[in-house]
Amino acid sequence: RLRVESDALAIDGAAPTVTGAPGPTSNHVNAVADHAPPTTIALAAGNDVGATVKAWIDLARKDPALSEYFQQVDQAIGMIGGWDGVLGWMGDTGIVIDKHGNTVQGGIVSIPADAAGAKQLLTSLRSFVQLAGPNSGITVTDETYNGQTITVVDLGDLRSLAGMAGGLSGSSMQAAPSGIPDVSVKIAFVANDQVVAIGSSPDFVKAVLDAGAGSSLADDARFQDLLKRVDTKH
Numbered sequence: 001r002l003r004v005e006s007d008a009l010a011i012d013g014a015a016p017t018v019t020g021a022p023g024p025t026s027n028h029v030n031a032v033a034d035h036a037p038p039t040t041i042a043l044a045a046g047n048d049v050g051a052t053v054k055a056w057i058d059l060a061r062k063d064p065a066l067s068e069y070f071q072q073v074d075q076a077i078g079m080i081g082g083w084d085g086v087l088g089w090m091g092d093t094g095i096v097i098d099k100h101g102n103t104v105q106g107g108i109v110s111i112p113a114d115a116a117g118a119k120q121l122l123t124s125l126r127s128f129v130q131l132a133g134p135n136s137g138i139t140v141t142d143e144t145y146n147g148q149t150i151t152v153v154d155l156g157d158l159r160s161l162a163g164m165a166g167g168l169s170g171s172s173m174q175a176a177p178s179g180i181p182d183v184s185v186k187i188a189f190v191a192n193d194q195v196v197a198i199g200s201s202p203d204f205v206k207a208v209l210d211a212g213a214g215s216s217l218a219d220d221a222r223f224q225d226l227l228k229r230v231d232t233k234h
Contacts, residue, residue, distance in 0.1 A: 010229070022055030024048045027233040031111045032094035035195045036217035037207040041104075043217065045094025047234075050087040050113060057083060080124045081117075089117035089196075100203055107199025109208055115193040122151070122191050129153055143202065146213070148190055150205050155185040 001012040024047040032045040046052065061070050077083055091113035097106040112118045130140050139154045188205045189198040197208040217223050 008226075008229070022059060023052050027231075029232050030092045030094075030234070032092050032096070032109050033218040033223065034216050035109050035111070035197070035208050035212040036094070036096045037098045037211045038215050038217055038220055039099050039207075040096055040217045041099050042097035042106075043094055045092060045109075047092050048113075049093035049110070050090025053090075054083055054087045057087075080121060080128075085117065085121055085124075089114040089121065096208070098204060098207060100201075100207065105200050105204040105207075107197060107204050107208075110196040112191070112193070112196050115191070115196075118191045118196045122189055122196075126151055126153075145202075145206050146209060148192060148209055150188055150190045150202055152202055153187045155187065 003010050003012075028047060030045050030047055033043065036043055060066055074082075077086055080086060089110075089112050091111045093108065093110040095106065096109050097104060110118070126140060129138060132138060137156045141152050141154070143150050143152065186201060187198065188200075188202040190196070190205050190209065195208060195212050197205045199205050199208070211217070
């Protein structure tokens with residue numbers, strides 16, 4: 001159902017409940033907006049994302065056609081704690097797109113159901129990247145911001161990554177494609193007891209930390225008005 005209100009376009013939808021289907025089974029206030037920067041321009045968030053994704057994986061695992069695929073994936077995932085280690089720490093989670101000055105940045109913001117598990121996973125991934133770094137041109141550095149340690153993984157320039165991807169796929173892509181901008185690609189992340197942020201830049205992660213400690217999207221009057229129309233608990 002779609003209707004035009006005085007100041008909004010409202011869309012309502014309904015779907016049947018399927019007993020045993022993956023997904024949250026109760027309503028609560030999603031906390032991702034409390035850590036999204038006030039300059040956020042897009043937010044897509046869900047409740048209990050880790051448990052939901054794991055339930056979908058368990059459902060897919062029952063398909064005989066995917067058995068061989070899961071054997072390979074499970075072996076790789078097992079190196080970093082298995083599916084529970086990769087997904088079990090995730091609570092309410094969302095994709096946040098933020099406008100920072102004249103640039104757009106974004107990433108994943110998650111409210112950890114298991115903060116210790118989140119820190120352990122990111123520490124393990126950091127160690128793997130450091131081991132591979134000397135041979136791949138990838139560097140890992142840490143910086144402190146308001147008492148929090150932000151890890152920055154510098155993957156090098158986009159043009160070289162594209163050439164590397166072409167080589168791995170067996171395509172004829174040249175080592176440094178001229179049509180791709182020569183920009184640096186970085187991934188930054190931080191994990192504490194309140195939030196886990198994995199973003200496209202250290203500035204995005206800092207903005208998430210600032211939002212959690214101060215003004216956030218959840219404090220925005222326009223955003224609050226939107227939530228009131230659909231109920232804050234969903």
